[in-house]
Amino acid sequence: MFEFDLGKAVAEVRKRKAKLVAVQIPEGMKTRLPAMLEKLEGKTGAEAFAFVDPCFGACGLKDVASKELGADLLIHFGHTKFVAKEAVETVYIPVEYNPDKRAVSRLAESLAEQMEKKGFKKIGLCSTIQFRQHLRIVEAEMKKRGFGVFVGKGRNVEKGQVLGCNYTSVKAIGKKIDAIAFVGDGLFHPIGLSFAVNKLVFLVDPIEKEVQELALQRDLFLRKRIAMIEKARQAKSFAIWVSTKKGQQRLALARNLKKKFEQRGKKAFVFTSNLLAPDYVLGIGVEAIVSTACPRIALDDSSLYGKPVINPAEARVVLGEKKLEDYEFEDLS
Ligand code: SF4
Structure with missing residues (x-):
């Protein structure tokens, strides 16, 4: 069972004498939000509110929004520090799976x-x-x-x-x-x-x-990615997606890829959003997507988009800059 340390959150609110506390919690734990907010408010006397946007990592940190809403403390459950400096005082409380x-x-x-x-x-x-x-x-x-x-x-x-x-x-x-x-x-x-x-x-x-x-799964994964790259090779138009989340704002890379696709006679457009979701691309008439955002989008969720979704390393194969044999997993670090 996944557990979070509410006692630590209470202690941090008291220690910092926070009056308005913003809370973020991972996707799968939202059912526990009402009870958690109730306890947090009851034990500290502070007011608390929670973000319910999907949060898959600390790249989704809501420090700027917390500040704009007037919170004096953000408690981010589930992930560790990801950015050098937050816009508002932030406490990270990891969510851990209790070991047997x-x-x-x-x-x-x-x-x-x-x-x-x-x-x-x-x-x-x-x-x-x-x-x-x-x-x-x-x-x-x-x-x-x-x-x-x-x-x-x-x-x-x-x-x-x-x-x-x-x-x-x-x-x-x-x-x-x-x-x-x-x-x-x-x-x-x-x-x-x-x-x-x-x-x-x-x-x-x-x-x-x-x-x-996982040797077999690795091979299977690679075969799927090769099929995806081959499909993307046939595409005449590309959406190059940039997320506004922290650590994912790779606009320079997207602009560079756009230029390269155009030099090869393809159409390419740069789009941006916070979260990338299949609904967002439904009405956009492009034949393939290059996601410069979280690697999980291209690798785990690509089947949901109804068109090839590749990452920048794979786009370099499509552009002829890299060979398939040198396949790389996209890493934003
Ligand atoms: S970019 Fe993806 S993998 Fe990296 S922290 Fe965010 S959700 Fe996790």
Whole structure:
């Protein structure tokens, strides 16, 4: 179960003597908002309000809007600091998945067995912030079993933390390890990892309670992306999308890509919005989309758009600047 530390939020509001508090919470937890706001107000005497725009990462931080609305404190649940300076005083409170220590130890045992079968001795570990406690347990268990364990420190992230747009903590240890294990759920991050370090990736999944090697999924993913790139090659017109979210405002890149498409006789237009959603492009008559925003849009959600959606690295293949063999996973770090 995902848990957030409301006690910490209460303490921070009291400590800072905040009067009007803005709150942000990850998408899947909104059902808990009324109870949370009620408690926060009841225990601090401050007034609180919550943003309900979808929030998938700290790139969606609402510091500017909080300031404009007159809040003197923003409490951002779920993610870690992403920007150098916020427009309003901001407290980050990660949301974490409570570990079942025994179950995680069993996962580590299974990881160790799979490593041994491959003859691997050195493992790199990483996770999203939601599973950092699980990572520590796996780290201790693997060390206990005699493996060399490496947990890297990347740029603008905690030790061992990865984001879908930032794998620097893994790149930092890439040369020292035989394989890498991602502790968490879903395929998006571990597939990204497999391109970031080009090592065998294991998914240690505390929710499904299984450990799996992802070589096949990586191949399948690559085949899908190649098909998407081939479709985009046939397109005569492109929307190049720029998100206004933090860390994603890649207008210079979009303008550059537009020029290159035009030089090759294609039509290209730059569009911008905060969130990129299929509805937004329904009526826009282009044949393909280049998303310069969060990598997840092109890689996880592209089937929802009814037209090819590629990222800038893939656009370079379409433009003939890069070969398919040098496929790269888009990384905004
Ligand atoms: S850009 Fe995407 S992967 Fe990066 S922090 Fe935002 S939601 Fe997460």
